[in-house]
Amino acid sequence: MDAKRALKDIAAGRPAPVYLCYGPEKYKMREFIQVLTDALMEPEDREFALSKFDLSEIPLTSVLDDAETLPFMVPKKLVIAKNALFFTGAKENAKLDHNLDRLTAYLKSPAEHTVVVFTVDADKLDERKKIVKALKDMEAAVPFLSLSPEELTQWVAKRASQLGFTFTGGAADQLILYTGGNLQSLSAELEKISLFVGAGGEATPAVIDQLVARSTEQNVFILIEDIVNVRLDRAFVILEELLKQREEPIKIASLIARQFRIMLQVKELGKQGYSGQQMASQIGLHPFAVKVAEGQARKYDIDKLSRIMGELADLDLQMKTGKIDKVLGLELFLLRLAA
Structure with missing residues (x-):
């Protein structure tokens, strides 16, 4: 069952007796559980x-004991059990014995007065397990997948509209880039922007630059974007900011190497016919990050990317052995890259 259908059933007063929530989009998962909670009580x-x-x-039996206990003064109760790793192939706490046979029996006749929600911090379930098959058969498994770049753009625009402001001049894409497409970060930044621009206001790229905090990883991501698009002045401003924040040049070089490695992977997977979503799953990245990396990779062929990776490996060695000043080495590399 997908989340939209599950939410529709909940709104109609027909919640399922059991939900298994999984997937990389934790913000959407929390939203779903909040809607369910508000609908039940x-x-x-x-x-x-x-x-x-x-x-x-806590053992699974404690969850099921609570689920079978009659609610007090309300028609329905909600039982939420997180870290349900036994639905995946992940290693569990050896000290706990989760009685999956009892869960199988419960699924055949779930308590009418209880809704049980299992959550698991995993992108996929282990579909070889009988308990997973049983939950899928009763349409209780609800995936929360990362939004595609298009869906993410729509989500940001819709949320901004709800908050009473609009974006101009590519500011929405800039916001997504600065937050890495993380919905939790996006939600917080959108609230901040709405307070700054006010009702009916417009968020410009300058506003995004002024208000939105960026991690070191995101700054390096943007630095590469500027270098690829030959915006050297902006790239060196970002580098200077990172150095002022006492970021270690070796760490910055390592993050640059990571981004070029992603570009190389995207290039190679693209040649094999992978879609953006498939690349994201294969590499373990957000689809929006893959989209940006695809755009960056178009400026290079595979041989050039391989050579850049070799240059970064040499730079790393020279930095660590003291053969070159770290900051100078980084600056010279960026100049060669832009040239």
Whole structure:
């Protein structure tokens, strides 16, 4: 079952007795659970109608015991159990014995007065397991996948509209780039921008530059984007900012190498006919980051990218052995790259 259909059923007053939530998009997963919570109970009832368990510390039997217990003063209760690693191939806490046979029995006749939500911090489930097949058969497994670049752009525009402002001149894409497409970060930054520009205001690229905080990784990502598009002045401003923040030049060089490695992987996977979503899954990146890397990689052929990786390896060795001043070595590399 997909999340949209599940939400539609919840809005119609037909929540499923069990949900298994998984996937990389944790923000959407939390939103889903919040909608479910709001639909099942009033805020004042949550103290005794909402239970939360951590299955990395508590056995599954405790969750099921609670699920089978009648609710107090409310028609339905909600039981949320996180870290349900037994649905995946991940290694579990050896000290805990999760009784999956009992869960299988519960699924055949779930308590009418309880909704159970299992969450797992994994992109995929282990579909070889009988318990996973059982949940999929009853359409209880709900994936929360990363939004595609197009969906992400639409999500940002919609959220901005709800907050009462609009974007101009590529500012929305700039915001997504600065946050790495992380919905939690995007949501927080959108709230900040709405307060700054006010109702009916416009968020420009200058506003995004002024307001949105960027991690070292994101700064390096943008630095590469500027170098690829021959915006040397901007690239060296970012480098100077990173150095002022006392970022180690070797770390910066390592992050640059990581980005070029991604570009090389994207280039090679593209030749094999992989789609953007397939590349993202293969490399373990957000689809928006893959889209940007695809655009950057178009400026180079595979041989050139391989040579750049070799130059970065040489630079790393020279930096670590003291054969070149770290900052000078980094600056000379960026100048050669732009040339």
